[in-house]
Amino acid sequence: MISNRKMVVVTRKTRLEELKQKYCTLGQAKFYIEHLGESFTDYEEENHLYTKVINIAVDYLKTISRVQLLERSVLSTYLFSPDDIVIVIGQDGLVANTLKYLNGQPVIAINPMPSVYEGKLLPFLIGELKDIVLQTLSGAVTTDNISMAEVNTNLGQTLLAVNDIFIGPKTHSSARYTLSINEQHEEQSSSGVIISTGLGSTGWFKSILAGARGIAKQPIQDELTNGFPWASPYLYYSVREPFPSIKTGCELVFGQISNQSGFSMASKMPENGVIFSDGIEQDAIEFNAGVVAYISMSSRVGHLIKKE
Incomplete structure (x- = not known):
């Protein structure tokens, strides 16, 4: 062992593991998938490759330090130590899910299947793990700073977001609320509001701009269509499908x-209102009548180690 710093390896269940969990046995899962005309081999190969990369990483890390293997579902309950080094092995979304539960710990993101995952947030391959871990231990790395958004309600609830925040209805229905920004106020009815960070600006936010451009048939904020910097000291909001009426307006819909x-945003919904971040509905906050949600930049910043 050459370091006292703990290595926390973050993973997620593969599609095969999720199928096994749902159908109790691999045999039943295979029957279901093949009954639908799909190839079960794809699920098996993906599971084999992913598991192989995890085993390679853990076997190496155990030779230099203590190792904690952590599955995504327990991230919200795990207490990270300030000097932990976090190694995320999975998809881009797993990196974002992990960052929101950290407080300054460096993240090494490994792409386990470069032929499958685009890997914008996964700069390293498993063969590069040894070098980048040793460089991290010696302090010879640089990081991309990742800005986060924060929700605070008048009831004392708090929620962080690395990619985006959704505020709106739980189901396919309309949300009613009063939106306030820069001392302007507007009562609105819509299918919800998306607030995006720089990191999330090439995800849900990008699809909103693409849809708006398609409807308007003209360029919309050309400088934003490829996203804005991850470390931006600002967010962007977009109101989805705002409905104009005698009581509701459509002036404050993007900015x-x-x-x-x-x-x-102050809720005017008696029920079914919700606030969640980064697509994780399990951590949702209720957004029903009487709740006011205040959105701002978080003081917490993620640190994703860069590939030089």
Whole structure:
């Protein structure tokens, strides 16, 4: 052992493991998939490759330090130590899911299947793990700083977001609320509001711009269509499908949010209102009548180690 710093390896269940969990046995899972005309071999090969990369990583890391293997579902309950080094092995979304539960710990993101995952947040391959871990231990690395968004409600609830925040209805229905920004206020009815960080600006936010461009048949904020910087000190909000009526307006439907903007949303829904971040509905906050959500930049910043 050459380091006292703990290595936390973050993984997620493969599709094969999820099928086994759902159908109790691999035999039943295979029957179901093949009954639908799909190839079960794809699931098996993916599971084999992913498991192989995890085993290679853990076997090496155990030779230099203590190792903790952590599955995604327990991230929210795990207490990270300040000097932990976090190694994420999986898809881009797993990196984002992990960052929101950290507080300054460096993240090494490994792409286990470069032929499958695009890997914008996964700069390293498993063969590069040894070098980048040793460089991290010696302090010879640089990081991309990842800005985060934060929700605080008038009831004292807090939620962090690495990619985006959704505020709206739980189901396919309309949300009613008052949106406030820069001392302007508007009562709205829509299918919800998306607030995006720089990291999330090439995801859900990008699809919103693409849809708006397709409807308008003209360029919309050309400088935003490829996203904005991960470390941006601002967010962008977009109201989905705003409905104009006698009581509801459509003026404050898109714009930039800074910590000086005073962005908030006050629910006017008796039930079924929700706030969640990064697509994780399990951590949702209720957004029903009487709840006011205040959106701002978080003081917490993620640190994703860069490939030089």
